[in-house]
Amino acid sequence: MSAPSIRILPTMLPLTLTVVVLLALLPAPGVNAVDHCPSGVLALTFDDGPGEHTPAVLDTLAAEGVPATFFVLGRNVDLRPWLVGRAANEGHEIANHSYTHRDLEELSEDEIREEVLRTDRAIRDAGAEPLPLLRPPYGHWDGPGGKVATAAASVGYTIVTWTYSPTDYLADADTIRARVLDNLHPDAIILLHDGSSNAPEMIAALPAIIDGAREQGYCFGLLDDGGGVVPPAPPEVEEPERPDEGPHPAAPVVTGTPLWLLRDEPSGGVADHRFRYGRSGDVVLRCDWNGDGRDTPAIVRDGTWHLRDRLAGGAADHTFVYGRVDRGDLPICGDWNGDGRDTPGIVRDGTWHLRDRLAGGAADHTFVYGRVDRGDLPLAGDWNGDGRDTPGIVRPDG
Numbered sequence: 409m410s411a412p413s414i415r416i417l418p419t420m421l422p423l424t425l426t427v428v429v430l431l432a433l434l435p436a437p438g439v440n441a442v443d444h445c446p447s448g449v450l451a452l453t454f455d456d457g458p459g460e461h462t463p464a465v466l467d468t469l470a471a472e473g474v475p476a477t478f479f480v481l482g483r484n485v486d487l488r489p490w491l492v493g494r495a496a497n498e499g500h501e502i503a504n505h506s507y508t509h510r511d512l513e514e515l516s517e518d519e520i521r522e523e524v525l526r527t528d529r530a531i532r533d534a535g536a537e538p539l540p541l542l543r544p545p546y547g548h549w550d551g552p553g554g555k556v557a558t559a560a561a562s563v564g565y566t567i568v569t570w571t572y573s574p575t576d577y578l579a580d581a582d583t584i585r586a587r588v589l590d591n592l593h594p595d596a597i598i599l600l601h602d603g604s605s606n607a608p609e610m611i612a613a614l615p616a617i618i619d620g621a622r623e624q625g626y627c628f629g630l631l632d633d634g635g636g637v638v639p640p641a642p643p644e645v646e647e648p649e650r651p652d653e654g655p656h657p658a659a660p661v662v663t664g665t666p667l668w669l670l671r672d673e674p675s676g677g678v679a680d681h682r683f684r685y686g687r688s689g690d691v692v693l694r695c696d697w698n699g700d701g702r703d704t705p706a707i708v709r710d711g712t713w714h715l716r717d718r719l720a721g722g723a724a725d726h727t728f729v730y731g732r733v734d735r736g737d738l739p740i741c742g743d744w745n746g747d748g749r750d751t752p753g754i755v756r757d758g759t760w761h762l763r764d765r766l767a768g769g770a771a772d773h774t775f776v777y778g779r780v781d782r783g784d785l786p787l788a789g790d791w792n793g794d795g796r797d798t799p800g801i802v803r804p805d806g
């Protein structure tokens with residue numbers, strides 16, 4: 409059971425009016441962003457750049473409307489920082505492939521940390537927010553709990569490798585295309601190299617790889633903080649212009665790389681739980697997702713909910729699309745049916761849409777309460793102690 413299920417952080421992102429207007433035009437909550445990907449989602453990843461061939465890769469991805477994750481070498485970022493800025497601006501993720509491309513298994517933990525942190529700094533200096541994933545050079549690491557993963561984790565990074573490599577740095581375009589298209593599966597992480605001298609062969613194959621994968625029913629996503637493949641953002645919808653009409657609600661959005669610092673006692677002092685979860689632009693909230701009596705974190709990114717059952721970063725325990733949080737729906741959570749588990753809800757234009765399960769789909773409870781579209785702050789809680797969370801609003805200047 410939950411106390412107020414939305415917590416407004418000091419950093420609040422005001423909704424733009426155009427978004428509020430847009431909401432009226434959108435389909436009902438529960439529209440699933442992966443509906444147009446019947447075979448699943450793939451992640452394209454590019455290693456060893458940025459290099460002289462990276463602009464051609466970015467041009468192709470832009471022309472095809474495909475997002476990708478670039479595992480950059482810090483030394484190359486320092487040589488061509490503008491390419492990292494461009495890639496980030498064009499919607500791609502920038503992750504870490506070490507500074508020098510040495511075999512991390514042969515380095516000390518201190519040296520591994522230095523490889524990661526120099527690259528992290530180079531990415532930030534280039535104007536991008538790094539995704540906290542480390543792909544060890546050559547895929548060499550000594551497994552979970554080993555030296556490489558431990559050193560990476562100590563600076564906030566998770567190891568991710570790949571599920572398929574066509575060895576594009578050795579093959580011709582036709583071979584690369586055929587190998588990739590013969591080895592697709594849901595959540596595949598495909599390893600390609602923009603930093604290879606053979607990259608022109610890969611670039612020649614890239615449009616056919618993208619078209620072929622789409623013909624097979626796949627679409628292209630990005631990686632989350634735990635290295636999981638996440639669906640693409642819903643298709644862009646043209647936003648009409650409209651003049652301001654007054655106050656509008658705000659969502660609890662974080663900036664930077666958010667660090668969660670939680671206390672177990674109702675007092676100040678040293679945090680009892682400290683972890684990183686989410687990144688800049690994510691909406692954050694917390695609820696008791698598995699009914700064990702403890703609240704744990706969630707982020708909503710591009711409309712996809714990523715819930716954790718533990719007080720820790722890492723891969724989400726529950727992932728689903730509910731509502732259009734990326735378009736201004738306000739996410740909330742609570743135990744709507746009194747079964748002991750908190751589940752999601754959204755408020756869109758003053759209408760509450762609540763789910764009884766950790767999944768997208770049609771709302772189980774829909775009603776209008778308050779004037780959330782006019783600035784009322786929605787707040788759910790178990791006001792009468794019957795074990796069910798119910799709606800409330802806090803009205804400014806009420």
Ligand SMILES: [Zn+2]
Nearest residue numbers: 455456545546
């Ligand atoms: Zn590499």
